[in-house]
Amino acid sequence: MSEVDLTIDSVGVRGDGVAQHDGKPVYVPFTAPGDRVRVRLSPDKDERRGEVVEILAAGERAKPVCRHFGTCGGCALQHLTDETYAAAKLGWLQGALAQHGFKDIEIAPLRRLASGTRRRARLALARDGEAVAGFHGRMSHAIVDMRECHVLHPALVALVAPLRRLAAEILPRRGKASAALTLGDGGVDVLLELSKAPALDGLEALARFAAEQDIARMSWRAGSTVAPVAQRRPVRAIFAGVAVDLPLDAFVQASAEADAVLSGLVLDAIGAPRRIADLYAGVGTFSFALAARAPVHAVEGDAEAAKALGQAASRANVADRVSVERRDLARRPLSADELARFDAIVFDPPRVGALAQSRMLAGSTVPRVVAVSCNPATFARDARILVDGGYTLAHVAPVDSFVWSPHLELVARFERR
Ligand SMILES: C[S@@+](CC[C@H](N)C(=O)[O-])C[C@H]1O[C@@H](n2cnc3c(N)ncnc32)[C@H](O)[C@@H]1O
Known part of the structure; x- marks a missing residue:
């Protein structure tokens, strides 16, 4: 196994430091940009991984807050200075967008959320x-x-x-x-x-x-x-004042603060529509907040989540503002005709993204689409489909819901040209 001295120049999407060697990237866990490190290269030539033997000169490093950092799989980025951390997360988003041809997109500064809040x-x-x-x-x-x-x-x-x-x-x-x-809540x-x-x-x-x-x-x-x-x-979550009984192991955003920040960004982006569809609605994180603007049709694939959402809407006497449909949007996305009933769409798919639904949106006439995503790679892929279908990607707001992890949440606004 050979050893080489390398300078780390960026942070890869899994949180590893990246250096160039023989014109190719080498991924070195727990290193920071600016680090000069002696690295033992992995014997696997395709893998291009390295293990730190010695830090020769420290770069943009901070002291990790947790004793388990480095062994625990929960965090990947506690070892970076604050600025480098934010720049790394923004860099991933820019990289994912660039892969799909987006060069000059307006990206807001990374919204930082508090640690110690993951629920x-x-x-x-x-x-x-x-x-x-x-x-x-x-x-x-x-x-x-x-x-x-x-x-x-x-x-x-x-x-x-x-x-x-x-x-x-x-x-x-x-x-x-x-x-x-x-x-x-309880x-x-x-x-x-x-x-x-x-x-x-x-x-x-x-x-x-x-x-x-x-x-x-x-x-x-x-x-x-x-x-x-x-x-x-009862185990409940409260969205815009509406209490939803959470099904077992239900999806909720990472923290109560993430709920508030993401809902605020979605409301900022949605404008003043007359009828909204909230796709991949979960238990209604955005549906109830959106219902204050206009009637909402919430579509969700998970039976228990859709049921909880519907029951909460009835109990809160807002069933006339929030209708619920259980539907698998990968197999049966809303068609262009169905989408024509709405003048604003919110979609918040799981990490795999919303390929089939994005293709339908691309052929629709809906003037405004707001995407929420926990995966910049599938977001950028879906955004390309929308933009090729005539939308403009007007704004992207990254949110650090998963502090110190290699994950990034975002809210984006698309408008029809
Ligand atoms: C990232 S969560 C977002 C939920 C909600 N918008 C929120 O903020 O809490 C994605 C949601 O999509 C649902 N989902 C996953 N695959 C789906 C599919 N093929 N069709 C419809 N919904 C799906 C999941 O059950 C989950 O509730």
Whole structure:
């Protein structure tokens, strides 16, 4: 394995530092732009990875806030100065846009959100000798036993040690499980994913855990079986004053602050339409806020999410402003004719993007489209389809919903030329 001295010049989309060697990029984890490093090159010629042997001169580095940084897979970017961090995230967006031919797009400064606010997490649990609870390691199946976390909301961090004790109690030797945690308005929702249904003493341990930790709702899932353990309070999210009962393991944005910032950007971008379609609506994060502007037709593929949205609209007496349709938009996107009923569209697809729906939008007459995306690569692909269909990409606002991770959220506005 050969060693070379390299200078890191940028940050790649997974958070690794990038240097040029023999005219090709080499990815070096946990390095920062400006670092001069001695690197052991990976023997795999195609992979172009390097491992730091020695930092010869430090570049734009900051001291990571967490003791687990470097081993835990939760964060990739705690080692950068504030400016370099923001520039790296903006650089990814610019790079993704450039790949699809967008050169001079107006990009707003990165909106920074607070750390310690993440309200959803999937923690891995295992028992092999000692019980462990935490995120998986970076590119590894090993679990990093979490003793602190600066990303998660304190209400979730407080459950890590009790979950570790629970794992010690209920898991067999070499047993594994995971805990999907969601912090709702009434407290934490815990869904334990087990390899098989718990026996009676296991169920008792789960019920005790729920009571001792004052868990709002606790359930377990094994294969296709899902069963409640305790429901002490409703698990809700509040969107524009409307309370939605969250289904188990429902999608919600990363934090309450992310909800507010993204909804604000969507409202800023939407203008003053007469009728809006909110596609990939989830449980209604944007639907209820948008309904204050104009009637909204919310379309969502997940049956439970669509049902929760519809029930919340009825309970809040806004069903005349928010109609709900369950529909798979990948297989059955809204057609150009259906889209013609609206003068503004919001779409917020999962990471794979909205290929089929973007093709339909490209052939539509809708004057304004607002995209929300958690993946700049698929966003840029879909944006190219819209622009080739006659839209202008007028504005892009990146939002740092996932602090220190290699993820980036954005809101973009398209207008028909
Ligand atoms: C990124 S989330 C956005 C949800 C919502 N807009 C929000 O901000 O909370 C994407 C949503 O798309 C839904 N979804 C995924 N694939 C879909 C499909 N093929 N058709 C319709 N909805 C889909 C998911 O269930 C999820 O609710």
